[in-house]
Amino acid sequence: MAYEITLLTTIAISVLFALSLNFISGFCGQISLGHAAFLGTGAYTSAMMTKASIPFLVTLPAAALSAAALGFIIGLTSLRVRHDFLAITTMGAGFLFVGIIRQQDFFGGEIGIAGIPATGLGRIGFMSLCMSLAALFALFSIAVRRSWMGFVFASIADNEDVTRILGINASAYKLIAFVIGTATAGVAGALYAHHFRFIGPDSFGFVESVSVLAMVIVGGIGSVTGIIFSAAILSVMPLMFQFIDDYKLLLYSALLFFMMRFSPDGLAGLFKRAFRKYAGERP
């Protein structure tokens, strides 16, 4: 039972993390290759606070705020650079985060932070919290996509210049996407730190950023249900099969390549086309 609880908790954290990137990249079209930095910001904030005897639940909003503050700064760069340049800028921000953490003894340096206190919620309680937060953010994402904010996000993802010509302040919308997405990644980071009870610089490196991007692309960029499905599968596979964990970057990069080549709209797109074909063939 303990193993299943661990699996479900890992899945819930991965779903929350993947949906947070989907808010920025899937809904608003702003590609980020350094999203693990926000997971790390939340994780370090929360872990250091609980080690200073601050209750875990109090650290959750602090983790969200610290990640959102960093997200706001990175979001500001998205107002000046776009597309490939934004991808490279966010990737640079990710490397910068790991570089700073690695060099500072205050953050545990190379060794990281071990012995992170338990949340006090119990294993099932913590799992329920993770699943509830993932479910809440999934519902929030669906609500935003249906709102006028989601309508504008779709237009920015399609053509930002035309969105501006319609009198819409695209910059404000992009910043909101970054702040909400990164704040949620910060919460996922706090959960991550207290799930594994250990964090280090390598937990939030480029591999993690590519992994979460793979979850979003494989699920279907912008599709909440597709991403929940892909995040669940891709987060559990390395835990179930050790060889997948050993070749994680290779496997996820290959998945990214094949999805972008053969089904850019991910599994969600594949299912939609299959359903339409099936529905079309029925008499």
Added chain:
Amino acid sequence: MNNVLEVIDVTVRFGGVTAVAGANFTMKKGELLGFIGPNGAGKTTLMRVITGIVKPQEGHISLDERDLSSLSINERINCGLALAQQIVQPFQDMSLLDNVALACGSTKTRNAIKSMFYTDRSEERQRAAELLHMVGLEDAANSMPSTLPLGYLKRMEVARALALDPHLLLLDEPLAGLNQNEARGLADLIQTLNNNGQTILLIEHNLREVMRICPLLYVQDNGRPIAYGPSKEVMQIAEVRSAYLGKAE
């Protein structure tokens, strides 16, 4: 009568090249002004100055007597400008109806945070359907842009611009790429909009249609203004004729 648009002594230089030199004209409410000139005359550059994409080195632009110099593109649009671009750029993943409905929802999209709390699009879709009917696209309202010919998309651009209820409608070569019948139909639509009171600045190469529908012309050549006034009088000016037809040996 107050001026809707004032372009005062606008000069734009790109490095050592002067793209626009001392552009000057005004537009009153309800006017349809044709802005013409040969290739390289600086027409699109001046249009970009009006929309705020290009900053002029000298001069200023005002809309309804409000100086636009310090305003961003979206702020200028919210002041009453609307632009239909030369190269059509529909949102490819939205139907024509939604392309126009998004522009109809400016009250809901003006505040980014508040936009999260609005979900109903029926009123904007109704208005978008009326605008698409006005430009003759009611049958294609639910079609995706990628399935439609250029002529349809040009009309959609006009409908999307009109959705902003502009004080001044800027049309950047709306007839470019259309066949004779399509161009005539769209020119008729522009004239109808103007007859209904819409102030329109029309940049266009199709001189025949411009002469047919525009009572006033502003002509630029090599960035310099060379004529401004009633169309028939302007076309009698030797410099205008030579700019278009070349000089007699």
